Every structure is written in C-alpha cells, then in structure tokens.
Amino acid sequence: MPTPVDKNAELQARIDEMGPWFYDMEIGNGLRTTSKVAATHDDIHVTRREMVSRAVQSHFGDRLQGVNAMDVGCHEGYFSFLLRELGVPKIHGVDLRLESLNKAKALAEIAGHDSMTWTHCNCEALDQHVQDQYELCLCVGLIYHLENPIRCLRQIADRCGEMIVVETQVCNEIHGETEWGRQECRMPYQGGFALIDETCFDDNPETGASPLALCPSPAALETVLKALGFDRVETIAPPESGNEQMLRGKRVVVAGYRSQGHQSG
Ligand SMILES: C[S@@+](CC[C@H](N)C(=O)[O-])C[C@H]1O[C@@H](n2cnc3c(N)ncnc32)[C@H](O)[C@@H]1O
Numbered sequence: 001m002p003t004p005v006d007k008n009a010e011l012q013a014r015i016d017e018m019g020p021w022f023y024d025m026e027i028g029n030g031l032r033t034t035s036k037v038a039a040t041h042d043d044i045h046v047t048r049r050e051m052v053s054r055a056v057q058s059h060f061g062d063r064l065q066g067v068n069a070m071d072v073g074c075h076e077g078y079f080s081f082l083l084r085e086l087g088v089p090k091i092h093g094v095d096l097r098l099e100s101l102n103k104a105k106a107l108a109e110i111a112g113h114d115s116m117t118w119t120h121c122n123c124e125a126l127d128q129h130v131q132d133q134y135e136l137c138l139c140v141g142l143i144y145h146l147e148n149p150i151r152c153l154r155q156i157a158d159r160c161g162e163m164i165v166v167e168t169q170v171c172n173e174i175h176g177e178t179e180w181g182r183q184e185c186r187m188p189y190q191g192g193f194a195l196i197d198e199t200c201f202d203d204n205p206e207t208g209a210s211p212l213a214l215c216p217s218p219a220a221l222e223t224v225l226k227a228l229g230f231d232r233v234e235t236i237a238p239p240e241s242g243n244e245q246m247l248r249g250k251r252v253v254v255a256g257y258r259s260q261g262h263q264s265g
C-alpha cells in the first residue's frame with residue numbers, strides 16, 4: 001500500500017507533468033506548481049494577491065464563509081485558490097481557454113476542493129453559460145485584453161449581488177470634450193479607452209479572444225462601474241513595498257459595491 005509520502009510524490013509528479021505553469025501556487029500538503037515566469041512576474045502577483053485579499057476581507061469579514069464567488073478569466077485558478085484560502089466555500093471559475101481551465105480543475109481535484117466549479121466560455125457571452133448570482137465577483141487581469149470590456153463588465157455585474165473586484169492595467173487619463181450633433185453642443189469625456197493591438201502576443205494564453213483590446217483610464221473604469229449599479233467605487237491602495245506599476249497607478253485594483261441587493265436581468 002502506498003504511504004502518504006509516496007502518494008504525495010505521485011501527486012506532485014502529476015502536477016509537474018501538467019506544466020508549464022504560469023503561477024506559483026501552493027495547494028496544501030506541500031503540493032505546489034512552479035511558475036515558468038516567476039523571475040519576471042513574482043512581485044506583481046504578490047502585490048495583486050495582497051490587494052485583492054485585503055479588499056475582500058475588509059468588506060466581507062466573517063461573512064466570507066457564506067459567500068458564493070465567481071472568478072472570471074480565472075486562468076489556472078490562481079485567484080480562485082486564493083479565495084479558497086481566505087475561506088470562501090464556493091467558487092466558480094470561468095475562462096476562454098479550456099487548457100488553462102483543465103489545469104485549474106485538476107489542481108482543485110488534487111486539493112480535494114469539490115465545491116470549485118468551472119465554465120469554459122467567452123465572458124462576453126456569460127449570460128448563455130452562467131445563470132447563478134454571486135455575492136463576490138473577481139475580474140482580475142482581464143478587461144484590458146478585451147475588445148468589449150464594458151460588455152464583459154455588464155455581464156459580470158448582472159450576476160454580481162454585492163462586490164466586484166476589477167484589477168487592470170490603465171491608460172493615462174483622458175480629459176476633454178467633443179462636439180455632439182452641432183458645434184455649440186459639447187459632451188465631456190468620462191475618461192477614455194486606449195486601443196491596443198496585442199497581435200505581438202498572439203501565442204500567449206493570457207490574452208483575449210481577439211488581438212484588439214481597449215484599456216480603460218481610471219475615470220472610465222469608475223464611470224462604467226457606477227453605471228452598472230455599483231454605487232460605491234473605491235481604488236484599493238497598494239502596499240508601500242508593492243509592485244512599482246501599482247505604486248505609480250498604472251495598474252489598479254478597484255472595488256465596486258452595491259448598497260442594495262441586485263436581481264439579474
Ligand atoms: C492575463 S490572464 C489573468 C488571469 C488571472 N485572472 C490573473 O489575474 O492572474 C487573462 C485570463 O483571461 C482569460 N480570458 C481572456 N479573454 C477572455 C474572455 N473573452 N472570456 C473569458 N476569459 C478570457 C485568458 O484566457 C486568461 O486566462
């Protein structure tokens with residue numbers, strides 16, 4: 001009969017075979033994934049983890065044990081596993097890429113997390129795949145890879161009852177106004193979106209469904225979240241020794257809260 005040590009070695013070998021992994025993840029019992037990009041990405045992930053955990057814990061506190069959460073653009077499950085560690089009992093991960101989802105699913109099985117579920121779909125068509133409501137929705141590292149970030153956020157907002165956490169690259173703020181219908185009528189910009197061509201990252205499983213992407217400015221993100229019914233929108237402060245992009249506000253973690261419950265539709 002295999003000893004617990006043999007069993008762990010066998011599970012670790014299974015995890016290693018599924019690589020290469022994008023993240024360093026500890027899934028319990030000494031089992032872990034080893035990131036192929038740790039040298040360049042470790043500091044940003046540590047900062048993002050810290051900011052997302054702090055925002056979620058300070059909002060839900062002891063209620064986290066009763067929260068149902070969705071993680072959109074979950075990749076290999078990095079933030080889904082973080083929520084699990086924080087005590088969230090039910091987590092639903094969604095991603096465009098089956099290969100990444102299968103890795104997340106296998107890790108969850110190995111870790112014995114049978115209340116983690118997974119959906120393979122494009123977040124722009126979430127309504128055709130995910131009907132449930134979630135008190136907490138994560139949308140981290142996602143919208144600046146999308147050609148329709150507002151549509152994606154609307155789809156998530158429709159399923160989000162209380163708190164959304166959006167983490168994203170942001171472009172420089174865009175100020176101004178434009179003529180609207182006639183010369184005397186002017187409409188002010190509510191921030192803006194920078195058009196990015198990600199064709200050069202085509203083979204990269206971290207990008208969106210198409211190479212063209214719209215990256216929001218901070219004001220645009222806040223305007224969209226408010227328009228989607230998150231009446232309080234807060235930018236989460238980075239830790240003092242955090243990732244330099246977060247410290248310069250070029251990448252942000254923003255939380256949106258509903259003061260009233262929300263019915264889908
Ligand atoms: C940069 S990675 C971020 C992963 C993880 N959330 C994080 O923050 O570390 C973006 C993830 O979003 C997924 N993704 C991109 N476009 C998507 C879409 N339209 N619908 C669903 N997932 C998408 C990618 O497959 C990838 O796993």
